[in-house]
Amino acid sequence: MSRTLLTDLVMLEGGTPVPSQVLVADGRVEVISRGRTSALDGVDAEVLSLDGALLTPGLVDLHDHLREPGQEVKETIATGTAAAARGGWTTVCAMPNTVPDPHSPELLGEMLRRFAADGVVKVLPISPITVGLVSEDLVDLPAQVQAGAVAFSNDGKGVQSAGVMYDAMRAAAVLGRPVAAHAEDDSLVRGGVLNDGRRALELGLPGITRLAETVQVVRDLAIAEQTGAHYHLCHASTRESIRAVRRAQADGVHATAEAAPHHLLLADEDIPADDGQYKMNPPLRTRDDVEAMVEGLCDGTIGAIATDNAPHTAAEKDCSMRDAAFGVITNEHTFALLHTAFVLPGRFRLDQLVHWLTDGPADLFGLTEAGRLRVGGPADLAAFDLAREVTVDPESFAGKGRNSPFRGRRVLGDCILTMVDGVIVHSNRKDRP
Known part of the structure; x- marks a missing residue:
């Protein structure tokens, strides 16, 4: 079984960011643990630290x-x-x-x-x-x-x-x-x-x-x-x-x-x-x-x-x-x-x-499996570093298009991780080049 433990993150509980951990197994969310103390500490899984980022549904x-x-x-x-x-x-x-x-x-x-x-x-x-x-x-x-x-x-x-x-x-x-x-x-x-x-x-x-x-x-x-x-x-x-x-x-x-x-x-x-x-x-x-x-x-x-x-x-x-x-x-x-x-x-x-x-x-659009981060659901998720400031630079875009009217705008809240069915499809974490 492939397991990944996402740590050092916050999730919204109502409107409040709460320290949390999320265990992903075989493409689905297995456990969500909220609070600073977690039963997931020491679990057998690859550990990914998100440096305090906000984790949301994809x-x-x-x-x-x-x-x-x-x-x-x-x-x-x-x-x-x-x-x-x-x-x-x-x-x-x-x-x-x-x-x-x-x-x-x-x-x-x-x-x-x-x-x-x-x-x-x-x-x-x-x-x-x-x-x-x-x-x-x-x-x-x-x-x-x-x-x-x-x-x-x-x-x-x-x-x-x-x-x-x-x-x-x-x-x-x-x-x-x-x-x-x-x-x-x-x-x-x-x-x-x-x-x-x-x-x-x-x-x-x-x-x-x-x-x-x-x-x-x-x-x-x-x-x-x-x-x-x-x-x-x-x-x-x-x-x-x-x-x-x-x-x-x-x-x-x-x-x-x-x-x-x-x-x-x-x-x-x-x-x-x-x-x-x-x-x-x-x-x-x-x-x-x-x-x-x-x-x-x-x-x-x-x-x-x-x-x-x-x-x-x-x-x-x-x-x-x-x-x-x-x-x-x-x-x-x-x-x-x-x-x-x-x-x-x-x-x-x-x-x-x-x-x-x-x-x-x-x-x-009645997409019942999308837009939710819940136990048993697909591990489709995104993490945003709310304190990270970046400049919108079309030359660094992953897509082919460069036609952005926001070129040069400085913004806070960069996406640092995206997972689809538990697979990392984008990573821009601090410990990655």
């Missing part, structure tokens, strides 16, 4: 772009999951905007085989809603679920037809799977590259009205109410969208939402120049929208933080926003970025942040 990302197949120049399953592990993520849901997209059970099955062969963390496939993500040709939703899909999404593209979304939600409601929507009405985008506001005017760049998101959110919530489907709003970005979700929840609609780290940490006024590193979809909104998302997390309207991690090549991002690809990298430092910006100043409690990154997202 983080769960509902929204990641691994790019393979078809866009391996941007990312591969191997490099993308290594990047996830670097940030403490042990379960990620892969969006289907690959080439080809996995719109059939055969393609989805091939995707699962790739995940198993090359992934160092657990990867769960999200099926497209329509073939190619832009057609009105609905996939065979029951067959996709049978093949392993955990949700449906055309992320990167809004579903333009209300009829297609209605048919998709009717089928998804029967199957008990969420429809995760990228809410964007193409007729309102009009070539925009950032939020339609003062900063767009200052930079002389075309803006994207907030209505492009919100009108589809309102439409989709009405369809969800009619069909009984679980509607999940990807990367919420406007106060109006969050208000609409909150009202729908109060009316009994099965509606959930996620916030992306970049939409919590930056507003359009923070864009320093016409810099493609700040181009994302949805775009950075106003400071008031950022505040609305913080409020939405704290009152439960938004149930998870998900990265929308979107790697691109340097040529696609080191250019004007007019020409750049949409998308940013955050997943290797998500915890540290949010811990530094919100927990240390007292806006979030530490246990809240951990919840929004672990069991919160797992519960939204």
Whole structure:
């Protein structure tokens, strides 16, 4: 039997960090011992000291772009999951905007085989809603679920037809799977590259009205109410969208939402120049929208933080926003970025942040084995040194993407260890080079 004893760590008990030890055996959590005195002292196991770090369940990302197949120049399953592990993520849901997209059970099955062969963390496939993500040709939703899909999404593209979304939600409601929507009405985008506001005017760049998101959110919530489907709003970005979700929840609609780290940490006024590193979809909104998302997390309207991690090549991002690809990298430092910006100043409690990154997202997608650290459960865990300060340096990223607007930002709370089924998939402990 393979055994590892994790020592010199703290775990949260409610909101309080408590000295603890954790014994891992054959990929599962065998014993959790809390308190300074432990019955595990002297146990026959390999001992790993975590130097007082916070041990949490492995983080769960509902929204990641691994790019393979078809866009391996941007990312591969191997490099993308290594990047996830670097940030403490042990379960990620892969969006289907690959080439080809996995719109059939055969393609989805091939995707699962790739995940198993090359992934160092657990990867769960999200099926497209329509073939190619832009057609009105609905996939065979029951067959996709049978093949392993955990949700449906055309992320990167809004579903333009209300009829297609209605048919998709009717089928998804029967199957008990969420429809995760990228809410964007193409007729309102009009070539925009950032939020339609003062900063767009200052930079002389075309803006994207907030209505492009919100009108589809309102439409989709009405369809969800009619069909009984679980509607999940990807990367919420406007106060109006969050208000609409909150009202729908109060009316009994099965509606959930996620916030992306970049939409919590930056507003359009923070864009320093016409810099493609700040181009994302949805775009950075106003400071008031950022505040609305913080409020939405704290009152439960938004149930998870998900990265929308979107790697691109340097040529696609080191250019004007007019020409750049949409998308940013955050997943290797998500915890540290949010811990530094919100927990240390007292806006979030530490246990809240951990919840929004672990069991919160797992519960939204019904992932019963993910996001929890419990006796008998899988040894999927992450450890964060809350006192370790690091600088976000894209040149040191484990993934291929370097497109981070947080380059040079100093943060506290680096991930020093990630385990998946008891296997170390990332280690940055002090006793390691």
